[in-house]
Amino acid sequence: MGIAVEALFTSALGLQPPWVVDDVRLDTAKRRIDFEIGCHTSRLACPACGAATQPVHDRLRRSWRHLDFFQFDAWLHCDVPRVACGACGKTTQVAVPWARPGSGFTAAFEALALTLCLDLPVRQAAELLRCKDKRLWRRIEFYVAQARALEDFAGVRxxxxxxxxxxxxxxxxxxxxxxxxxxxxxxxxxxxxxxxxxxxxxxxxxxxxxxxxxxxxxxxxxxxxxxxxxxxxxxxxxxDRFHVVSMAIETMDQVRRAEMATDAQAVRAALGTGQRKTLRQLLWGMRRNPSTWSARQLQAMHWLQRSTLKSARAWRLKMALREVYARATAH
CATH class of the missing domain: 3.30.420.10 (Ribonuclease H-like superfamily/Ribonuclease H)
Incomplete structure (x- = not known):
């Protein structure tokens, strides 16, 4: 490819000297595009101590998965320089501007992956990104650990x-x-x-x-x-409210079942019917919020509230408990 295309992708990737795109390889059969990035300098600042213009000792081959280009898998490749520092005596690999140290993904790809993981199961996000879910989990663990290290719980009461x-x-x-x-x-x-x-x-x-x-x-x-x-x-x-109300509903159901088992005739008489459908509407009417009652549930609950059944008293106690929580929340 011509120099104009390489310069275009250098700009598209946001690279600044001494980093440039040296070559672009497109494989339509594999639906993949590879960018060869060069670092054209023999001296760099030491990554360890910051000493300027230290000599490049050698270069190590690295690759990173990048955001797709035109629906093609995109990969960046670079022989990353290692600097031999005369000031601190260390030989250290420089950090590339497109990825954090040790990552096989570019920063842009990681950002997309983490955004998807906010709304999708990690396995599903990995399928969309065409990578293994374990690789996404490692990124999640890394950034969660970073975020938690900044947390301050001093005011927790x-x-x-x-x-x-x-x-x-x-x-x-x-x-x-x-x-x-x-x-x-x-x-x-x-x-x-x-x-x-x-x-x-x-x-x-x-x-x-x-x-x-x-x-x-x-x-x-x-x-x-x-x-x-x-x-x-x-x-x-x-x-908490959810568990207390759930326990009240379960106790109310126990009272209703016991009353049906021991005095079903009194329940049917109070409702004015022996039909199973009406008894079932009573069950759901007692459990549900009055604002959501159907017409049949409203009728069943109308007669229940005018009875002296134990089930009616249990239902009133449950509703009183809900009212307590409603008033507490309002204030």
Whole structure:
């Protein structure tokens, strides 16, 4: 290819002297384009100590995956100089301007990959980028470690601890959030008491003080409660709304099932019907928010509220609990 094309790609890649594109090779069969980059100088600043105009000792061959050009896989290749420094005595490879040290991807490719991983599973992002997912995971781990090294947890006072399923089955992770600043503080595998102890250690590593944590909102896990007692000694525990309301709904269902088993005739009489469909509408009406009731559920709940059934009392208690949370949230 002519010099004009090489100069064009030198500009497109954002290269500045002494870095230039020396050659461009296009393989339409393999749908691949390769850029040969040269560093045309015999002296560079020492990467270790910064001493100027030190001699180039030798050059090492390196390659990087770059953003696609015209739907073709793009690769950059360069014989990267190593500088023999007379000032510090070290022989060090210079940093290239298009990639961080040790990476096989250019900075632009890494930026695209990480952007995709924000919204897609890593495996799916890797398929779109035509690379192995392990390579993406290494980049994620690198940048997460960099970001976490800058975190300051000195002001953490109120945290939320919860578990979530990592995959289908019994594989869980524990996550800890700063409820004041709405940010993720910590995540680790498992849901045992040790996960809270590990969080406390990580909190200290980032400038926080476990003794300054005043409030923990969590589910009713005995393991988490044990961990809080051990690692966050000054924290007061409250149970999160989701788990408390879920327990109330489960208790209400137990009352309804028991009443149907022992006094089904009274339930049917209260509803004015023995039809299974109506009884099923009662089940869903008791569970759902009144604003989402269907016409049949509205009818079933109308008669339930006018009865003296235990199920009616259980439903009223559940709704009273929801009202407590609604008023607390409003204030």
């Amino acid at each position: 109120t945290v939320g601890i919860d578990e979530t399923s990592l995959r289908r089955g019994q594989h869980y992770i524990t996550v800890v959030h700063d409820l004041d600043r709405k940010r993720l503080l910590f995540a680790t595998e498992g849901r045992e008491h040790r996960t809270v102890v590990e969080f406390a250690e990580d909190l200290k590593a980032h400038g926080g003080d476990p003794a300054q944590v005043r409030h923990v909102c969590m589910d009713m896990s005995a393991a988490y409660a044990k961990g809080v007692a051990l690692a966050l000694p000054e924290a007061q525990i409250s149970y």
